[in-house]
Amino acid sequence: MEPRMIAFLAAGLGMGGAAIGTAIGIGALAGKAMEGIARQPEAAGKIQMSMIIAIAFVEAIALYALVVSLILATK
Amino acid sequence: MNVLDHLRQEEIYPLKIGGLDLNITNGVITLWLAAILVFVIFFYLSRRLKLIPGRGQNIIEIIILFLRDEVASQLRHGRETWLPFIIAIFFFILINNLLGLIPGMSSSTSNINVTAALALIVFAIVQIAGVVKHGLLGYLKALVPSGLPLPIAIFMFPIELVSQLAKPFSLAVRLFANMFAGHAVMLMLLSLIFLFRNYFILPLPVLGNTVVLAFEIFVCFIQAFIFTYLTTLYIATAIEGH
Numbered sequence: 001m002e003p004r005m006i007a008f009l010a011a012g013l014g015m016g017g018a019a020i021g022t023a024i025g026i027g028a029l030a031g032k033a034m035e036g037i038a039r040q041p042e043a044a045g046k047i048q049m050s051m052i053i054a055i056a057f058v059e060a061i062a063l064y065a066l067v068v069s070l071i072l073a074t075k
Numbered sequence: 076m077n078v079l080d081h082l083r084q085e086e087i088y089p090l091k092i093g094g095l096d097l098n099i100t101n102g103v104i105t106l107w108l109a110a111i112l113v114f115v116i117f118f119y120l121s122r123r124l125k126l127i128p129g130r131g132q133n134i135i136e137i138i139i140l141f142l143r144d145e146v147a148s149q150l151r152h153g154r155e156t157w158l159p160f161i162i163a164i165f166f167f168i169l170i171n172n173l174l175g176l177i178p179g180m181s182s183s184t185s186n187i188n189v190t191a192a193l194a195l196i197v198f199a200i201v202q203i204a205g206v207v208k209h210g211l212l213g214y215l216k217a218l219v220p221s222g223l224p225l226p227i228a229i230f231m232f233p234i235e236l237v238s239q240l241a242k243p244f245s246l247a248v249r250l251f252a253n254m255f256a257g258h259a260v261m262l263m264l265l266s267l268i269f270l271f272r273n274y275f276i277l278p279l280p281v282l283g284n285t286v287v288l289a290f291e292i293f294v295c296f297i298q299a300f301i302f303t304y305l306t307t308l309y310i311a312t313a314i315e316g317h
Binding site: 049052053056059060063064066067070074 | 145245248249252253298301
């Protein structure tokens with residue numbers, strides 16, 4: 001196998017694995033946020049804001065994997 | 076490799092000063108345009124401030140009040156000092172992100188150099204704010220949470236140093252990757268048309284692109300807000316200590 005083949009394969013697999021982790025993380029996060037809002041609808045604004053900030057953190061990790069896979073796929 | 080080359084920036088005017096590669100590219104023109112737009116918007120909207128605001132003043136007032144109440148409320152002491160900087164960062168990044176969505180314009184924040192420059196500015200400001208407030212030795216002491224026994228404090232010190240370096244890096248990569256991924260997805264959808272060499276595929280890329288464009292507008296606002304919020308968080312942590 002040439003190195004380029006393995007690089008393309010690694011790019012796809014790496015991003016796929018990162019997408020799985022991100023989806024699980026954001027799903028759990030949003031679920032807990034919905035529970036919090038259902039419990040106390042007055043705090044919906046604050047809970048929503050904190051949820052969006054936490055989603056940005058989790059998504060950043062998936063985007064690190066995206067950058068690595070883009071570097072792998074274009075070499 | 077060949078597809079993503081469309082997202083590169085092309086030189087418009089080559090300019091070399093003292094061996095530095097200061098070519099004027101598309102991204103530089105977009106940065107200048109964004110700066111001029113931000114200045115023009117704020118200048119003309121503050122000309123005649125009315126008590127009952129008109130449309131333009133209302134929109135900007137909503138955003139500024141949101142920034143003041145939600146974002147700058149983390150700074151307990153120096154809110155008036157830092158608020159202009161926070162508003163400037165937010166609007167500059169927002170206009171830069173939004174200008175990249177106009178068809179035909181190149182985007183400046185989908186370039187790692189621009190976001191790295193912004194993150195370096197934030198890093199310098201955070202360190203200088205901390206050192207000015209506490210003094211150099213006091214700032215190094217304020218990095219570690221207070222009230223820990225000595226071995227754990229010595230162990231935490233390199234971890235805190237690394238995290239201080241990793242935070243601007245993550246700011247830069249987060250903004251760059253979000254913007255770049257949006258443009259790359261739109262590019263991939265449109266190159267489906269060239270791949271199939273057939274006009275029957277046309278509804279899929281066009282509708283998909285419209286949906287992605289709507290999502291990208293949302294992402295622009297969110298990413299500008301996240302950058303501003305994290306900048307304020309780091310400044311608050313540096314000023315007030317743990």
